Amino acid sequence: METTVKSPSKPEVLLELNGVKKYFPIKGGILKRVQGNVKAVESVSLKLYKGESLGVVGESGCGKSTLGRTILGLEELTDGKIKFNNEEIQDLKRKEKKKFVKEMQMIFQDPYASLNPRQRVGHALDEVFKMHTNLSAQERKNAVVDLLKEVGLKAEHYDRYPHEFSGGQRQRIGIARAIALNPQFIICDEAVSALDVSVQAQVLKLLKALQKKYNLSYLFISHDLGVIRYFCDRVLVMYLGHTVEMSDVSRIFNNPLHPYTRALLSAIPRPNMNAKRERIRLVGDMPNPSNPPSGCVFHTRCPMAQEVCKVDRPEFIEHEEGHFAACHFAGVKL
Amino acid sequence: MTTVETVGLKEKKREKYIVTTLRRLFKNKLAIVGLVIVLLQILMAVFAPMITTHDPIKQTLADSELPMFSPGHWLGTDNYGRDVWSRIVYGARISLVVGSIAVALGLIGGVILGMLAGYYRKLDAIIMRFVDLLFSFPGILLAMLIIAILGTSLVNVAIAISIWSIPTCARIVRGSVLSIKEKEYIMAMRSMGASDLRIMVRHILPNASAPIIVFATMRMATAILSTASLSYLGLGAQPPTPEWGAMISQGQAFMWSSPHLTIVPGIAIMLTVFAFNVLGDGLRDALDPNMDLQD
Numbered sequence: 053m054e055t056t057v058k059s060p061s062k063p064e065v066l067l068e069l070n071g072v073k074k075y076f077p078i079k080g081g082i083l084k085r086v087q088g089n090v091k092a093v094e095s096v097s098l099k100l101y102k103g104e105s106l107g108v109v110g111e112s113g114c115g116k117s118t119l120g121r122t123i124l125g126l127e128e129l130t131d132g133k134i135k136f137n138n139e140e141i142q143d144l145k146r147k148e149k150k151k152f153v154k155e156m157q158m159i160f161q162d163p164y165a166s167l168n169p170r171q172r173v174g175h176a177l178d179e180v181f182k183m184h185t186n187l188s189a190q191e192r193k194n195a196v197v198d199l200l201k202e203v204g205l206k207a208e209h210y211d212r213y214p215h216e217f218s219g220g221q222r223q224r225i226g227i228a229r230a231i232a233l234n235p236q237f238i239i240c241d242e243a244v245s246a247l248d249v250s251v252q253a254q255v256l257k258l259l260k261a262l263q264k265k266y267n268l269s270y271l272f273i274s275h276d277l278g279v280i281r282y283f284c285d286r287v288l289v290m291y292l293g294h295t296v297e298m299s300d301v302s303r304i305f306n307n308p309l310h311p312y313t314r315a316l317l318s319a320i321p322r323p324n325m326n327a328k329r330e331r332i333r334l335v336g337d338m339p340n341p342s343n344p345p346s347g348c349v350f351h352t353r354c355p356m357a358q359e360v361c362k363v364d365r366p367e368f369i370e371h372e373e374g375h376f377a378a379c380h381f382a383g384v385k386l
Numbered sequence: 387m388t389t390v391e392t393v394g395l396k397e398k399k400r401e402k403y404i405v406t407t408l409r410r411l412f413k414n415k416l417a418i419v420g421l422v423i424v425l426l427q428i429l430m431a432v433f434a435p436m437i438t439t440h441d442p443i444k445q446t447l448a449d450s451e452l453p454m455f456s457p458g459h460w461l462g463t464d465n466y467g468r469d470v471w472s473r474i475v476y477g478a479r480i481s482l483v484v485g486s487i488a489v490a491l492g493l494i495g496g497v498i499l500g501m502l503a504g505y506y507r508k509l510d511a512i513i514m515r516f517v518d519l520l521f522s523f524p525g526i527l528l529a530m531l532i533i534a535i536l537g538t539s540l541v542n543v544a545i546a547i548s549i550w551s552i553p554t555c556a557r558i559v560r561g562s563v564l565s566i567k568e569k570e571y572i573m574a575m576r577s578m579g580a581s582d583l584r585i586m587v588r589h590i591l592p593n594a595s596a597p598i599i600v601f602a603t604m605r606m607a608t609a610i611l612s613t614a615s616l617s618y619l620g621l622g623a624q625p626p627t628p629e630w631g632a633m634i635s636q637g638q639a640f641m642w643s644s645p646h647l648t649i650v651p652g653i654a655i656m657l658t659v660f661a662f663n664v665l666g667d668g669l670r671d672a673l674d675p676n677m678d679l680q681d
Contacts (some may be wrong), residue, residue: 121573153578162570165569166573166574168592171588179580183579
C-alpha cells in the first residue's frame with residue numbers, strides 16, 4: 053500500500069480522490085453552445101480511511117453535495133481519479149460498476165422526498181435485494197424485516213406507505229435502504245439536517261452504532277458544525293468548490309489554520325454569554341462559481357488577504373502532520 | 387437506540403390510496419352524476435342483449451317511423467322499422483369499445499413517447515418535434531386523412547383517434563416525468579444502481595399516473611364524440627351498424643316527420659360526453675398529487 057499510514061487506528065485507505073473536478077456547463081444561445089462552466093468541485097484530493105467519519109462542511113453552494121454525488125457516480129466526473137479499495141472506478145462501465153454500487157451507498161437529506169410515495173416501505177427495501185441478490189421472495193422478506201428491526205422499526209411497518217411515518221422514521225428507512233447490501237462506505241448528504249434536534253440525536257446514535265457494528269466509513273456532509281463535532285473523526289472544509297482545510301475534529305475546532313474555518317467556527321452560537329470570543333464577520337456574498345476570483349478563491353472576503361493572495365493560488369498542503377490547509381498565511385493570527 | 391419515535395399513527399391514515407381518492411371523488415356531486423351515467427352505460431353495453439326487445443339491425447318495414455312511446459317501441463322506430471332503443475343500447479357498446487380502444491392505443495403511444503422524451507434529454511428534441519408535427523394538424527382533419535389512407539371502418543376510426551390523442555398525452559406525460567425525474571427518490575434509486583427501465587416503470591410511472599388517468603377519462607369523451615362525428619360524415623360505422631353518429635346522419639332526412647331519430651342519439655352522445663367530462667374533472671380534484679404528503 054502506497055498510502056502513508058497516519059496512525060494505527062486508521063490503517064487502510066478506503067476511498068481516495070485525486071484532483072476530482074466537477075464542472076456544470078452553462079449552455080446558451082440558439083445553438084446551445086457551452087459558454088462557461090460552473091465549477092462546482094475544483095481539484096479535490098483526499099483520502100478516506102476504513103471505519104472513519106469524514107465531515108464535509110461549507111456554506112450552501114460550496115459543492116459539498118456535488119462532491120458526494122460525483123463520488124457515487126450520480127454526476128459525471130469532469131476530471132480526476134476516484135479510487136475505491138485501490139481500484140479506479142471513474143471510468144467503469146455500468147455493469148462493472150454494479151459491485152461498487154453495493155459497497156457505496158447514500159443517505160439523502162430530505163426523508164420526505166427520498167422515498168417513493170407510491171411504494172410500500174417493505175417493497176422499497178425488497179427492491180434493493182431484488183436488484184442485487186438472488187434471494188427467494190421469502191428470504192428477501194425476512195431480510196427486510198431484519199433490516200427494519202436493525203434500524204429500530206417494527207416488522208409491521210412492512211406494508212405501510214412512507215407518508216404514514218414521521219420524519220425520523222423515514223430517515224431510518226433511508227438508512228435501512230443504505231445498509232441493506234452491507235456497504236463499506238455511506239455518504240450522508242445532510243442526513244439529519246431536516247430533522248428536529250431530538251430526532252437528530254437518535255438518528256446520529258443509530259448511525260454511530262451501525263458504524264461500530266459494520267466498520268462503516270461515512271462521508272458526512274453537513275452545514276451544522278455542532279453535528280460534525282459530535283459525529284466525525286476528521287473534517288474537510290470546503291469553499292467555492294475548493295478544499296480549504298482538513299484535519300481531525302479537535303484540531304479543526306481548537307486550532308484552525310485557515311481564516312475561512314475560523315470565520316465558520318466563530319459563527320457557532322455558544323451558550324455561554326460571558327465567554328470571550330471574537331466574531332469574524334465575512335463581508336459580501338460567495339463569489340459566482342462560474343467566474344471564481346483569481347488567486348486564492350477566498351481573497352475577496354478574507355480579513356487577512358494580501359497582494360499575493362490575489363495572484364497566487366495557495367496549494368492545499370500539509371502544514372502539520374495530518375492537517376492540511378490552503379492558505380499563504382496558514383496559522384498566522386490576525 | 388431502538389426507540390421508535392412515537393407518532394400518532396391514526397387508523398384513518400392507514401387506508402389505501404384508492405379509497406382516499408374515491409372518498410374525495412364522492413364529495414363532488416357532479417362527478418357522482420358522471421360516474422353513474424358512465425356505469426349505467428357500461429351496464430347497458432354489457433347486458434345489451436338482455437335489455438333490448440328487438441334486433442338492432444332487423445328491418446320491419448311495416449313498423450317504420452313509429453313515434454316515441456309506441457307500444458313495443460318506447461323510443462319509436464326509424465325509417466326501416468328498426469327499434470331505436472335497441473340501436474341506442476347497441477350503439478353504447480360501439481361507442482365504449484371504440485372509445486376505449488382509441489384511448490388505450492393513444493395512451494400506450496403517448497406514455498412511451500412522453501416517458502422517453504422526459505427521461506432522455508437527447509431524445510427530447512426529436513420526439514417533441516414529431517409531436518409538434520402531429521399537433522399542427524387539426525384533429526378531425528388528421529383523423530380523416532388517416533381514414534382516407536386506411537379505409538373506412540370502426541377499427542380505423544379507433545386508430546385515427548388514437549393517433550390524434552398521442553401528442554397531447556405525450557406532452558402531459560413528459561411534463562410529469564420532467565418534474566418527477568428530479569425528485570430525490572429517483573436519485574436514490576439511481577444511487578442503488580437501478581436500471582433506467584426499472585426507474586421509469588416502477589418509480590416514475592406510478593407517480594405520474596394521476597394526470598394520465600384524468601387525461602384518459604377526458605379523452606374518452608372526445609373519442610366518443612369523434613367516433614360519432616366521423617360516422618356522421620360517413621367515415622366510420624357503415625350502415626346498418628347501430629352507431630350514434632351514423633344514426634343521426636340517417637335520421638337527418640326525417641328531421642321533420644320523425645325528429646326523435648336525430649334527437650335521441652344526439653342526447654345519448656351528449657350525455658356520454660358530459661358524463662366523462664365531469665368525471666374527469668372530479669378525478670382531477672380527487673387525485674391531488676400532493677395528497678400523500680398531507681396528513
